[in-house]
Amino acid sequence: MKVRTHTDLDKLRAEGLSSLYPSRTRIAVGMATCGLATGASSVYEALRDEAEAQGLNLDLVATGCLGYCQQEPLVDVRLPGKGRIVYARVTPRRARKLIAALISGELPMDGALAIIPDEDESPSRTGAEDPPLLHELPFYARQRKVILRNSGLIDPLSLEEYVAQGGYQGLARALLEMSPQAVVDEVVASGLRGRGGGGFPTGCKWQICRDVERMPKYIICNGDEGDPGAYMDRTVLESDPYSVIEGMVIGGYAIGAQEGYLYVRDEYPLAIERVTEAVTRASKAGLLGDDILGSGFGFSLQIVRGAGAFVCGEETALIASIEGGLGEPRPKPPYPASSGLWGQPTVINNVKTWGSVSAILARGADWYAGIGVEGNTGTVVFSLVGKIANTGLVEVPLGVSLQEMIEGIGGGGLDGKAVKGVQTGGPSGGCLPARLFHLPIDYETLTEAGSIMGSGGMVVMDEETCMVDVARYFLTFTMDESCGKCTPCREGTRAMHEILTRIIEGKGTATDLDQLAEIAAWVKTSSLCGLGQTAPNPVLTTLRYFHDEYEAHVLEGRCPAGVCRALIELRILPDLCTGCGLCLRECPTGAITGEKKEPHVIDLQLCSRCRLCYDVCPVDAIEIVR
Amino acid sequence: MQLIAQKPPPPAGVLLAKLHSINAAHGYLPESELRTASDELGVPLSQLYSAASFYASFSFQPRGRHTIQVCLGTACYIRGGDRLLEKLESLLGVEPGNTTEDQAFTLETAYCFGSCSMAPVIRIDGEPYGRLRADQLPRILKSYRHEEAGDKEGEA
Numbered sequence: 001m002k003v004r005t006h007t008d009l010d011k012l013r014a015e016g017l018s019s020l021y022p023s024r025t026r027i028a029v030g031m032a033t034c035g036l037a038t039g040a041s042s043v044y045e046a047l048r049d050e051a052e053a054q055g056l057n058l059d060l061v062a063t064g065c066l067g068y069c070q071q072e073p074l075v076d077v078r079l080p081g082k083g084r085i086v087y088a089r090v091t092p093r094r095a096r097k098l099i100a101a102l103i104s105g106e107l108p109m110d111g112a113l114a115i116i117p118d119e120d121e122s123p124s125r126t127g128a129e130d131p132p133l134l135h136e137l138p139f140y141a142r143q144r145k146v147i148l149r150n151s152g153l154i155d156p157l158s159l160e161e162y163v164a165q166g167g168y169q170g171l172a173r174a175l176l177e178m179s180p181q182a183v184v185d186e187v188v189a190s191g192l193r194g195r196g197g198g199g200f201p202t203g204c205k206w207q208i209c210r211d212v213e214r215m216p217k218y219i220i221c222n223g224d225e226g227d228p229g230a231y232m233d234r235t236v237l238e239s240d241p242y243s244v245i246e247g248m249v250i251g252g253y254a255i256g257a258q259e260g261y262l263y264v265r266d267e268y269p270l271a272i273e274r275v276t277e278a279v280t281r282a283s284k285a286g287l288l289g290d291d292i293l294g295s296g297f298g299f300s301l302q303i304v305r306g307a308g309a310f311v312c313g314e315e316t317a318l319i320a321s322i323e324g325g326l327g328e329p330r331p332k333p334p335y336p337a338s339s340g341l342w343g344q345p346t347v348i349n350n351v352k353t354w355g356s357v358s359a360i361l362a363r364g365a366d367w368y369a370g371i372g373v374e375g376n377t378g379t380v381v382f383s384l385v386g387k388i389a390n391t392g393l394v395e396v397p398l399g400v401s402l403q404e405m406i407e408g409i410g411g412g413g414l415d416g417k418a419v420k421g422v423q424t425g426g427p428s429g430g431c432l433p434a435r436l437f438h439l440p441i442d443y444e445t446l447t448e449a450g451s452i453m454g455s456g457g458m459v460v461m462d463e464e465t466c467m468v469d470v471a472r473y474f475l476t477f478t479m480d481e482s483c484g485k486c487t488p489c490r491e492g493t494r495a496m497h498e499i500l501t502r503i504i505e506g507k508g509t510a511t512d513l514d515q516l517a518e519i520a521a522w523v524k525t526s527s528l529c530g531l532g533q534t535a536p537n538p539v540l541t542t543l544r545y546f547h548d549e550y551e552a553h554v555l556e557g558r559c560p561a562g563v564c565r566a567l568i569e570l571r572i573l574p575d576l577c578t579g580c581g582l583c584l585r586e587c588p589t590g591a592i593t594g595e596k597k598e599p600h601v602i603d604l605q606l607c608s609r610c611r612l613c614y615d616v617c618p619v620d621a622i623e624i625v626r
Numbered sequence: 627m628q629l630i631a632q633k634p635p636p637p638a639g640v641l642l643a644k645l646h647s648i649n650a651a652h653g654y655l656p657e658s659e660l661r662t663a664s665d666e667l668g669v670p671l672s673q674l675y676s677a678a679s680f681y682a683s684f685s686f687q688p689r690g691r692h693t694i695q696v697c698l699g700t701a702c703y704i705r706g707g708d709r710l711l712e713k714l715e716s717l718l719g720v721e722p723g724n725t726t727e728d729q730a731f732t733l734e735t736a737y738c739f740g741s742c743s744m745a746p747v748i749r750i751d752g753e754p755y756g757r758l759r760a761d762q763l764p765r766i767l768k769s770y771r772h773e774e775a776g777d778k779e780g781e782a
Contacts, residue, residue, distance in 0.1 A: 034756070037744040069743030070743065226738075305642060308683035309680060309682060326677060385701040385742040612709050612712075615706060615709070
């Protein structure tokens with residue numbers, strides 16, 4: 001069906017509502033990449049097969065990510081009249097038991113994580129033993145979902161369900177009730193800033209592009225999320241692709257572009273698959289193509305699959321990559337807004353920015369500007385990962401503190417260990433120590449502290465993470481990914497990497513630290529593109545906040561975290577060792593010997609200090625001698 | 627000369643899409659295919675080679691029947707991805723970028739699949755395995771070897 005009018009949208013909405021809230025049981029399995037990595041497909045199959053075998057009539061849906069990745073696979077069950085419960089860490093066996101319980105007309109409490117209050121049914125809380133409400137769980141209580149508004153709740157490919165959740169209201173409003181300039185003004189008024197990390201005011205960028213008179217113009221969505229430790233864009237594309245597509249059409253209307261490109265990282269096959277299908281379906285429905293919603297405005301969208309180059313996340317490099325050349329950046333200005341794809345005016349924004357645009361146009365600039373704080377309005381999505389109790393995808397209003405994020409939402413360190421610091425912004429960002437966790441999360445504060453907001457990676461480090469090793473890790477990354485075009489980045493990252501390697505090998509000296517700081521400052525000021533200019537940030541921030549760790553390495557030949565292999569030894573504590581043989585089996589170098597049920601021994605000549613034995617020992621009998 | 631100068635560039639995204647399709651069909655980029663693509667697209671072979679060698683997704687070497695990618699993204703790294711790699715190297719007897727002698731497995735490293743919440747993660751033929759411990763690896767490898775053995779029986 002072609003959607004031409006408001007009435008058509010209403011029809012879609014009605015269909016979506018009946019598929020979201022059907023009269024029979026609806027089971028939704030979170031099947032974004034994180035769910036799949038923990039076995040969601042076998043859970044889905046078990047539910048399907050068991051329901052079929054037992055003759056249970058139900059709607060089984062694959063949804064995207066609810067964000068609470070720690071608890072995956074998540075299964076959301078809605079039993080009309082009985083309520084709606086999310087089950088955590090579901091296994092195929094538990095899935096089959098779940099079907100059996102549903103047949104008897106009950107929502108079992110076993111494995112229940114939380115209750116979701118339903119649209120048309122009040123939450124079925126009956127007693128103190130009931131699980132809590134989903135939005136009251138500590139993980140969700142401080143969150144505010146705008147970009148992730150539909151993630152994990154709808155079938156990502158169902159246009160009907162997207163519309164039922166308020167989708168395409170923004171586009172309808174823009175195309176049918178507003179002039180292109182009014183749309184730009186609305187985005188300006190919302191205060192939205194680029195969610196790719198730079199934080200440039202989105203409306204301002206659009207205005208610059210709109211004011212250039214050369215045609216044609218282009219819209220690009222940057223989905224080349226290359227920061228290691230970050231998966232916000234992947235999740236949005238996998239869980240709610242229409243929100244991004246809708247945003248891009250709105251952007252096209254605002255600046256006068258009729259063509260858009262959605263560039264997705266090659267490492268995200270599922271995102272590519274879903275976005276491609278969503279574009280096909282939106283085109284079929286007339287929500288892409290000519291004369292959208294009868295407005296006379298036309299917009300087409302093409303998916304471009306990246307090919308594994310971090311630098312392509314930089315906008316000029318991404319544009320070069322779409323044009324078919326090497327993904328190398330070029331100096332700015334001119335900025336893409338005046339000279340972008342094929343030298344034409346181009347607006348390029350991040351996935352989350354586009355997802356925000358569709359929400360802003362639907363609900364209004366005032367609503368959006370009311371979230372967050374002055375100058376930093378709206379919400380931001382972080383992937384909260386690393387040594388943290390609750391890993392997951394988190395969306396908060398700008399201005400919440402790192403403390404609320406890490407202790408409140410994240411639940412503190414993994415296995416109760418002390419959190420030492422947090423890394424934001426990927427290889428372009430920096431490591432902030434726990435004593436700065438009172439800082440609010442906003443663009444300016446994070447930059448002043450030496451890190452950046454970045455696109456949303458937040459990697460938590462604990463006492464067993466060596467910050468020198470982390471700095472070297474990032475430099476290995478930037479050295480590998482440096483495109484090589486400019487000398488400061490190409491040679492500077494290599495030189496810093498060499499020094500850091502020396503330090504973790506226990507061969508560093510105090511002068512190395514000075515030299516490291518000096519090179520870092522050069523690379524920062526003289527590199528061609530943003531990636532080179534920010535590549536020293538991990539070094540600079542660790543030097544600034546974790547100087548004692550560098551000193552321990554170079555002055556005392558000691559790695560306080562017990563990570564750097566040249567500076568540690570592993571020992572089996574004979575009093576604790578039960579001789580179970582697990583470490584012996586796992587040791588990749590055959591360094592461990594011992595009779596069954598007798599204390600084992602590590603041959604330090606053979607030992608590679610990989611610490612696998614430390615990881616697997618069930619009785620903590622392995623000691624890291626620092 | 628005029629004609630050459632005026633020849634329009636291929637439309638956006640086409641070059642990468644072509645390389646992807648060759649790589650998907652063969653598991654790598656055979657020279658003969660690159661030559662054909664160069665003629666088809668009207669793009670000099672040198673430019674295709676330059677693009678193909680710039681991006682990490684393309685290989686000029688044939689791969690094994692299964693590709694194992696060990697994620698070394700930040701979250702996986704600090705949660706022990708490097709040690710999974712070390713274990714795999716010792717189990718397979720190859721270093722990253724290489725293929726086992728029996729052509730069964732190619733071992734690779736990657737920077738982030740975006741499955742950071744499941745760290746450490748590996749992917750085998752695109753299938754993700756999350757929250758992995760090194761001691762689970764032998765069983766996983768075995769399942770792929772069994773699958774192959776099963777296939778062979780099926781053929782016979």
